[in-house]
Amino acid sequence: MKQIQTGFDLSYELNNYIRIDNYICHIFQSEEEAYGAANTMIEGAVKQGRKAIFFSPNLKKSAVKGEMQDLSYFEAMQNQGHLIIKEIKLFSLLTDIENHLSKSQIPEGEEAPYLILDLSKVNHSEFSRLSLFDQLATLNGYLHTRYKTSLLLQVNARELPPIRQQMLVSLYPTYILYGKIKSNGLYKGASTQKGKAKVQNSQGVSSIHRLDLPTYESDARGEIVYCNDSFAELIGYSAEEILSSNELDIVAGRKELFPVINTRQLKLSDAPLDLCYFQTSYARPDGSTIITDEIICSLQLQDQQYTNYHLIRFSEREPDSYYMLMHNNNYHYHRLFNTANAAVILLDPLRAVDGSICDAQIMELSQSVSGLINTSGSNLCDHTITDLNCRKSDLWLRAINTVVENGGQAYFEFYEPVNDKYLDVMIFNPVSGPLTALVSDVSQVKRIEERFQQQIVFLENILDGIPTPVFYRDTFGRFQFANKAFGIAIGLARHDILGQSLFTVLPEDLASKYRAMDLDLLTNAGIQTYEWEFQHANGNRYDVIFNKAPLSNSLEKFIGVVGTFIDITKRKEAQEALRLSEEKFRGIFRQSPIGIAVYNPEGQLVDVNMAMTNILGIEGIADVRHFNLFADRNFKHGDENILNKMAILSYEEELDFDKIRKLNAYKTNKTGKSFIKYFISPLRYPDGSIEGFLVQIQDITEQKKAAEALQASEAKLRRLTDNMIDMIGQVNIAGDYEYITPSCHSMLGYEVEEMLGRSFYEFVHPQDLEKVKEHFTSAFRSKTFSKFDYRYLSKDESYIYVETVVNIIFDRKGRIYGAVLVSRDISDRKRMESELSRLDRLKTVGEMAAGLGHEIRNPMTTVRGFLQMLGNNSEFKDYQEVFDLMIEELDDANSIISEFLSLAKDKPLYSEQGNLNDILMAIYPLISADAIKSDKEVKMELKNIPDLMLDSKEIRQLIFNMTRNGLESMQAGEALTIKTYQEYDMVVLQIQDQGCGIQDEILDNLGTPFYTTKDMGVGLGLPICFNIAARHNASIDVNTSPQGTTFWIKFRL
Known part of the structure; x- marks a missing residue:
């Protein structure tokens, strides 16, 4: 192997890190160092019988590749198939690597070649421009979930500033920096890394970094130029993400205040500082929001520009942190106090x-x-x-x-x-x-x-002068503006329109259509023109043509829909007149599947079509020419006036053809009975005079049978759903209940009538509301089902956990109508999960206590013995008090260890038949003595209770721990009450104090070992009580309020 000249010879240490599923980030100082690491990686792969793949976006400029080509060793590795060298494109880095691995036909979960990714010539601007951090994070997740492999990433330290180096190493469990190999303790797993490393502000350190409050600084345009770590941690973004944002990008509530404040600051000329205080909210990456109190301090700079300091108070993390500014930052407080415009x-x-x-x-x-x-x-x-x-x-x-x-x-x-x-x-x-x-x-x-x-009034006056109806609806479908012409068109006053939903102002079928078109327009921006019906408040409908467009705010974000419409009723009437004139074309008339008969103004039959003859069973018009419309038995007095007003008459009749033949009403070849539906409408000339009457008939016999069958099926289905344990409900697209099963009473306490018509969302816990809406939105968009759990409000105003499956339903036109909700009470399951978590914590403490208790006790016993020996020695009599104090401290430590072991030991229960009242009466003087010392009172209310199998020593310890906690929580003069009674198949021991109650965050940790609020407490009292109760097959319940706390220890008979 070629020797590394920089002094960073990592080959020995690196061998220990080259293993399956370990991804290493190497930020090297020299080409020799990079070569050495790559060489070690290749050799490690060969030793384990693996191949190695070397990826680089520029093989010609790769320092490691240049070193490889100089050595025959690597050529031999390539020739033998141990080493593969591939060139990839930087902008499609992830895709190229995925394609190469997929072509290798390696099954998911199987061992893959070891990978070396060489980015030695990639500079920091390319990292940002090509989103390499996100690509690398996604690559790690891709490899982690599909293959068993190892990865070495090589990056030149000279190409990346320290901030980006820290961002890069945060994506890897192991990294090499400045020649040292380290494990990344903050690494959270490849599948969750997204490249959001914690970085410092790139704009330099602001003068407000000394404040402990979450703080950020913005300019007059709202661009964020600085933020401290507390603010970045509070809202969940990295400092780099925040510094590339405008304040309106991260603010979730009351956005309208920020531009007003910035505009106001630019006009201030007589004060060096302006102070604004209000409440707002900020958005987090997970979609949640946090509500904050905010102070914006606007300071005038030397160049007459203003900078804004945002001081945040968030009560959940930092109670009253706004006032910490006054106590911990006096200089800044007085400067604000004495120079504020407010x-x-x-x-x-x-x-x-x-x-x-x-x-x-x-x-x-x-x-x-x-x-x-x-x-x-x-x-x-x-x-x-x-x-x-x-x-x-x-x-x-x-x-x-x-x-x-x-x-x-x-x-x-x-x-x-x-x-x-x-x-x-x-x-x-x-x-x-x-x-x-x-x-x-x-x-x-x-x-x-x-x-x-x-200006608004001026514009409204202009719009009110336009004769065409004009309206504006927000993204939720609520009317925010309507001119006078619109009010006239709909027949409502303006105050009855503004602020109202489409579904409040208009019938549901029209509102659903308009809402769907609005949502489509907001999704696909443009000019929308379509023809539909519109309805006046008196119920009359007429045809209109809509013209609508999306409306944007100054941030180019859609805030609603503005539109107008034109009444085309007259055009429709002309089309209808044309259609009636074209009825003279006999082909259409004859081929209609609906039975049609034409009568003249006197009610005499003029013509019938083929469908009419088939329905009545006649051969032709001659068989029924004697029919007179006004002589029909179903034609009542006054119906002729109704027809003269252009209304349509309709009625149903059962025809008994056997009876018709018997009475010789007319000749028919049909038998049996049929249900017939009639529609009678007048025919008019363009001048309004009556041309005749059109009678249409339909044989609805099969429809009647189908309706009866459907009614029977619905009754059967209703019996099934009404007797289900799970609650089934149907809501419309707005979330209002239209149907719900009676199981809502057994699950929630509501009657069916109490829930119908109410919105599903008003029963959802406020903290779960956004999550539930997201699931509904996702289900509506994907047009599929969604399953989630949340807290639901019952009639007694408590919340239960429910699991709901949402299935989308559609109307006849294929449009989303609403959803069917199947909900199940999972409160017991949630409680069981919580109890299992608590028992797991107790198990951990038990294992720790068992492992350490005896080991600590043995040397302590030796030390105590020697101290006693020295104390008995006359040479050390002057130190007797010191020895006694040391022995006392050792005894205290030994008692704590005993409590450890009481949690750890699975010791047998020495129980015998006994009465809880007898134990209480025996120890009452001790409890009362403790109370009298602090001027408190102990009351006993003991009722006759059956005997139980009890370990009296453990029960005494439980009672002492519980009563001592109650006495310590109370003020002088208050009383502690101890009760016993039988409740069904349980004996109940109730201990009630009059203290200040237990805070929510403390209540969640009750029974957790070592969790204590006392200055000198150990945190083992209540865990021991829970352990004793469990050993006696008993449970401990608690209820707390500012007026006091009550514990119930319930023993099963």
């Missing part, structure tokens, strides 16, 4: 004798307060809100009272006539610190809104 006022609420808030003392004001409320901060410090002489002091006091009593924030706005300004006030109460009010001047925004509103 007035910052710190308040101390004052209460009257009856306890109500009557005023608030001003503790501190920022310097900008004088510019807003026409007074100086120094003159008002130590004064009250009412001293401001503000006409809206009642609004101040009402907002202060709301925040103090309910928490959160309170907002209000008022006009200050002295300075001619509109002021916006936000009051909030931090966990630490005084009540805070932010007063902002929104006069300019108000005036902009007024001018904007004037």
Whole structure:
């Protein structure tokens, strides 16, 4: 082998890493180093009876290939078939490698040749331009899921900056950097890597990097120029992805505020800083969103440009992190406080004798307060809100009272006539610190809104003057604008249209058609023209031609559909008149499958077609020429007036041909009975006069039979579904229930009538709503079924876990109509999964305790013995106290180890017949003594209960642990209640305290070993209790609230 001259001889160490399914990223410093690694890889493949494939996008410039050609050894390797050299295209790197491996006909899961991918001449710009990070991540996943192979990636360190080097090595479990081989501890598996390595900001370090808050910086156009690691971690993107984005790319809620704030900043000339505070949300890569409180601090730079500092508060990760800014970053806080365009006022609420808030003392004001409320901060410090002489002091006091009593924030706005300004006030109460009010001047925004509103009114007046109906619907199908002509066309007032859905304003068949066309237009942008019906509020329908186009916002994102339509009823009537005139063509008349008879205005029969003779069983018109329309028994008084109004009469009749023949009503060759449906309509001339009457008849005998069979089938199916355990429901495309089985009562507690007509989405847990909508959308788009689980609201306002299968249903025209939902209660399965997880954690602790407990105890026993010996020695009597203290500490440690072993040991249960009440009465003095020390009370409510098989020592330990926890959670003067009673086939031990309750994050970890909230706690008390309960075939349930916590230990008889 050729020797490497750089000092980085990795061949020995690299041999240990060349194995199946290990992918190595090698960022080399020299060509000799790259050659050495490739050579070692090839030799390792040969030793294991494998081939090696060398891929490179440019074989002529490959340093490793140049070294290979100089050695006959590699030529021999090629000639013997051990080494294959292939050239690939850089932009189709993944495809070329896949094609070559597929041509080798290697079955999936089988051993494949070892691969060497040489990208030594690829620079950093090509990595970005060709998305090589994504290609390499996908290649790793492709290889990992299909073959058993090893991969060596070679990249020149001189071609990649450090940031991109870190991004690259994050994709591989093993990497070589600066001549050292390391395992990547952050590697999460080839199938999940997408090249999103954590990088530092490429724009340099901003001055706000010292803040602990999630923070980013943007310019006046909204382009992000800096973000700290806390912000990148919060929203789940890498810093590099964020720095290539605009703030509107990552903001999910209240996007409209950001352009307004940026525009407002450009017009500020008299203040070096502006402060805005509001709530918004950010989008994460997985599609979820996080709700945040945000402060935007806009600072004026030397070049008269503005930069925006976004300070984020996210209560789930960092409670009250906004106020940490005030305590941990004093310099930045005072700079914001004293230079902010918004007035910052710190308040101390004052209460009257009856306890109500009557005023608030001003503790501190920022310097900008004088510019807003026409007074100086120094003159008002130590004064009250009412001293401001503000006409809206009642609004101040009402907002202060709301925040103090309910928490959160309170907002209000008022006009200050002295300075001619509109002021916006936000009051909030931090966990630490005084009540805070932010007063902002929104006069300019108000005036902009007024001018904007004037422009809107002007445009609406123009559109209202257009005689053609014009409308605008958003992407959800809700009307956001309709001119007067549209209101006239539909017969509704504008306030009954705006904000309403298509399905509210129009019949469902029309609304479904319009909605489908809107969605098609939003998907396939262009001008959409089509002909359909439209309906007036009075029920009359007429034909129209629609012209619609998609509407975009300033970001070129579709926000709805704007359109107009023209009434073509007269044109349709002309076409109908033409059709009637063409009825004179006897061929069409004769060949119609519907029985047709033509009567003159006097009701005398003029002609019948062939279908009519077949239905009635006659030979020709001569057999029925004596028929008179107005003499028919089904023709009632007043029907002629109805026909004169262009209405259509219809009725059904059962014809008994045997009876007709017997009564000699007319000659017929048919027998039996038939159901006949009649349609009678007038024929008119263009001038409106009646030309005659058209009677159409259809033999619906088979339809009647089919309807009866269908009705019987539906009844059978209804009996089947009504008795199923699973809940089956049908919803329309909007998600409203149209049908649901009675099992909804047994599963959820609802009656069928309570759910019909209500939206499926209103029962879904808010945290699961987006996931459920995504599944529905996916099912509607793919037109197939979808299966998912989520939390569903039951009638008692609790949530249960259900698993639902969604099957799409279609109408007769093949359009998506809705879906059938088959739901099953999986709450027990979810609880079982949670319990299995908890038992697994206990098993881990048990194994650890069993392995370490005895090993630690033995040396401790030796140490304790020697300490006792030394303590008994008179030479060391001066150190007796020290020896006693050391022995005491060793005993404490030994007791903790005993608790470890109690979890680990599967010791036999020494149980005997006993009564739980007897044990409680025996240890009650001890429990009561503990309570009296801290001025607390213990109450006992013991009812007659049957004896149980109990290990009294373990039950005592369980009771002591549970009662001690309850006593420690309570304040002085509160009481702990212990109850026993029988409930069905169980004996219940209930321990109830009056403490402050258990927080949700702590509740989820109850019973987890070593999890404790006590300063001196070990975290083994409750795990031991759960272990003792399990050994006694008992369960432990808990319920907690701010008023206290209750534990139920239920023993089975």
